[in-house]
Amino acid sequence: MEIISDTSVNDLRVSAAAGQDASIRFRLLNHDTTQTALLTHISGTDLCIWMVDTNDAVSEGFDQILHKASAINFWGTICFSVLIIALIFLYRKNMFTLMMDPVTGGYSPSRFNQEAERLIARSAPGDYTFIVMNTAGFKLFNDIYGYAESNRILKHIHSTILKYLEKGEILARFGADDFNLLIHTTSEEVMVQKLDLVVDEINQFNAHLREKQWIIFRAGVYQIADTTLPVVHIRDRANIARKKLEIPTGDILYSCGFYEEEDRAQLQQENILTNKMDDALKTQDFKVYLQPKVDISTGKIINAEALVRWEDADMGLVPPDKFIPLFEKIGFIRRLDLYMWEQVCICLRRWLDAGLQAIPISVNLSRMHLINRDFLAPFIEIQKKYAIPPKLLELELTETAFQDRPDAIPEAISQIHLAGYSCSLDDFGSGYSSLNNLESLDIDILKLDCKFLRDARTENDKGHIVIEELIHMARRLGITVCCEGVETEDQLAFLRKCHCDIGQGYLFSKPVEVAAFEELLFGSVSGNP
Numbered sequence: 001m002e003i004i005s006d007t008s009v010n011d012l013r014v015s016a017a018a019g020q021d022a023s024i025r026f027r028l029l030n031h032d033t034t035q036t037a038l039l040t041h042i043s044g045t046d047l048c049i050w051m052v053d054t055n056d057a058v059s060e061g062f063d064q065i066l067h068k069a070s071a072i073n074f075w076g077t078i079c080f081s082v083l084i085i086a087l088i089f090l091y092r093k094n095m096f097t098l099m100m101d102p103v104t105g106g107y108s109p110s111r112f113n114q115e116a117e118r119l120i121a122r123s124a125p126g127d128y129t130f131i132v133m134n135t136a137g138f139k140l141f142n143d144i145y146g147y148a149e150s151n152r153i154l155k156h157i158h159s160t161i162l163k164y165l166e167k168g169e170i171l172a173r174f175g176a177d178d179f180n181l182l183i184h185t186t187s188e189e190v191m192v193q194k195l196d197l198v199v200d201e202i203n204q205f206n207a208h209l210r211e212k213q214w215i216i217f218r219a220g221v222y223q224i225a226d227t228t229l230p231v232v233h234i235r236d237r238a239n240i241a242r243k244k245l246e247i248p249t250g251d252i253l254y255s256c257g258f259y260e261e262e263d264r265a266q267l268q269q270e271n272i273l274t275n276k277m278d279d280a281l282k283t284q285d286f287k288v289y290l291q292p293k294v295d296i297s298t299g300k301i302i303n304a305e306a307l308v309r310w311e312d313a314d315m316g317l318v319p320p321d322k323f324i325p326l327f328e329k330i331g332f333i334r335r336l337d338l339y340m341w342e343q344v345c346i347c348l349r350r351w352l353d354a355g356l357q358a359i360p361i362s363v364n365l366s367r368m369h370l371i372n373r374d375f376l377a378p379f380i381e382i383q384k385k386y387a388i389p390p391k392l393l394e395l396e397l398t399e400t401a402f403q404d405r406p407d408a409i410p411e412a413i414s415q416i417h418l419a420g421y422s423c424s425l426d427d428f429g430s431g432y433s434s435l436n437n438l439e440s441l442d443i444d445i446l447k448l449d450c451k452f453l454r455d456a457r458t459e460n461d462k463g464h465i466v467i468e469e470l471i472h473m474a475r476r477l478g479i480t481v482c483c484e485g486v487e488t489e490d491q492l493a494f495l496r497k498c499h500c501d502i503g504q505g506y507l508f509s510k511p512v513e514v515a516a517f518e519e520l521l522f523g524s525v526s527g528n529p
Contacts, residue, residue, distance in 0.1 A: 004034065012037075103151045104158035104173050109180075112172035116182045116231050119168065120224060128224045129191070131181040132238040133161075136216045138177035144213075157215065160202045164194060180235065185223055192256060195219060199254045217254040218242050240267050270326050276312065277323075277332055281339055285311055288343045289511035290361070292520060293482060293504045296495050301521055303502065305362045305396070306344050307511045308336065333366040340364075341379055344393070345386040347514055352388075356522055362394035362424060370408045376415045383419075390420025396447070398426045413442050424482070428470075438477060446474045450485025450505070464494065471498045 003009070007024045015022035023038045099111040107115065120128055135157065141150045154173060161171055161179060169183045186194075199217060206212045220242025224234055241259040280286055286308050293303035310318035327333040344361045351358040369375040383393060395416050397409070416423045424445035438446070448470060455463035467483070474481045483495055486505030495503055509520060 101158075101173050104155050106158055106162065107170060107172040109172055109174050112170060112174075112180060112182075113231050115170050116234075119170070119182060120227050120231070120234075123224075123227055125225050125227055126185055126223060129183055129185045130222045130224060130234050130238045131183065132220045132235060132242050133179040133181070134218045134242060135177035135179075136218055141213070153215070156205070157202055161198055163201075164198055180238075188221075188258060191221065195254060195256060203253060214253060216252075218245050219254060219256040220245075220259065221256060222259040237264065240264065269322075272315075273318070273323050273326055274330065274332075277327070280310060280312065281335065285313075286336065286339060287311055288340060288347065288514055290514060290517040291504060291511040292509045292517070293362075293502050294508045296492070296500050296503050301359065301508075303360050303362065303394070304517065304521075305504065305511075306340055306364075308340055309511075328366055328368055331368060333368050337364065337366055337369065338378055338382065342382045342386075345382055345388050348388050348392055349386045358392055359521065360392045360394050360422065362396050362422075364426065365395045365397055367398065367400060370412055373408075373411070375412070376419060380419050391422075393420075394422040394424060394445070396424045396426040397443075400427075409441060417442065438474070438479070443479060445480045445482055445502075446470075447504075448481065448483045453483065453485045453487075453491050467494075467500075468498050471500050475499070 004025050004027055007022060009024070012022050012024060021038070023036060025034060025036050027034050099108050100106070101108045116130075135154075138150070141153060145153075154177065157179065158171065158173060161181065165171060165181070166184065169181070171179065171181050174180050199215075202215055206214065220238040220240065222234060222237040222241060237259045240263045241257040244263060245255040245257045287310075289307045289309050290304040291307060292301040293305060294300065295302045308320060308324075310320075310323060312318055324333065327336055341363050344363055348358050348361065379395075383390065397412070413423050422444045423442075424447055425441070425443045426447045427449045428446050448467065452463060452467050452470075455466075471481050480501045482502035482504055483500050484504050486492055486495065486503040486507045488507060491505075492503060492507060509517075512520070
């Protein structure tokens, strides 16, 4: 036997005695085959295993292992390649989705923002103008035609606007039905002329329709004076200009507002009020002020109107015209009206418990309530909670409610009467549709707007004649008349002459806190106006 490895037979003996593994390679005489012997110690015993194999067998085993490894490597490479291709496909698909609007086929919001940032950064102040165009009432198209047809309309709007864009100007659809444009700055006159052409062409499909379905827009425009502003802030300024506009009516297909710095100051003020309003309601910073309504013939206080005042620790007394329109716009007015109603019920309950002669108090009801057919339920719940006789409560609807939701008004008045409350029409004459309403609406009290008395300067002038005729007409319809804005003795004398029922104004009292009103009604203040 010829030993052909560095390990000797004596090394094997030493390894076996020490309980270690060892191997030796050798060739038998007259044989060309090389063999390998492996000495393996069995753990936990004094035994060893002696294994001998030829190198050909070992090589064959290695070849099999290598073959399997190669196969695994091949298929692993294939699987890895497929995974890479799938990831690339998904990446490109996501990038396609991110960069293109699936409805219009134009820029996606992300791509628009990127392009807008690039263009604005390379421009000088005033070079570009940002426009936001909102499709007013587009939800109606979804309800009537369905989403497929509505998407076709959106694509039509997009393609029409795109035709009027020049090189270096971009367009994209944002949200459901908003379109953002970045265009070169021109004069306001030229911009409005181009907007005329765009909106007119968008609506040309109506030419052959018997029932027209006009697409109406509100547009806000901001000329970019500060190119360092982020696109989101630029868009906000265009939206400020848009939101200060009313939705167009009649034959007008769009409205267009231009951003001014005063708009941003107003927005900042509105944000302050919005951030404070919830806490103000919880801490009762909204105070009830009462203004007397006086019987013209006797001078006696027979009713009162509850008016809200906001007393803030930082801002002081916030005038109602600063927060009421905002609250109506954002819907918070519904919560405020219910709060005022409850405060009035608390006041009436205190008077009743004290054995005082309580008088009716009226509370203003925003037109926002009329969106819900069951709007009166929470009012009734509060009234019953404090066990207030319904005859002591009155709800005042403004004339704007009659104009905005004419179909809902008759049912609303019917619900108010079924609950036992009185109903008055406030600010009568501030609009132009009031006379048409009187005949068909079952209101209890008609409140003449204060402008009537302001316009009635001399005896027998047009202002006096209008007031006389309105009072005469209302009395024939069985409606009580209250005239607002009574400030002078001459005005009071004139109202007595016209047989007006009730007067309200600074001649009698300005709106005062509840405690001061109680002195007028029950206590220390003597005499009548």
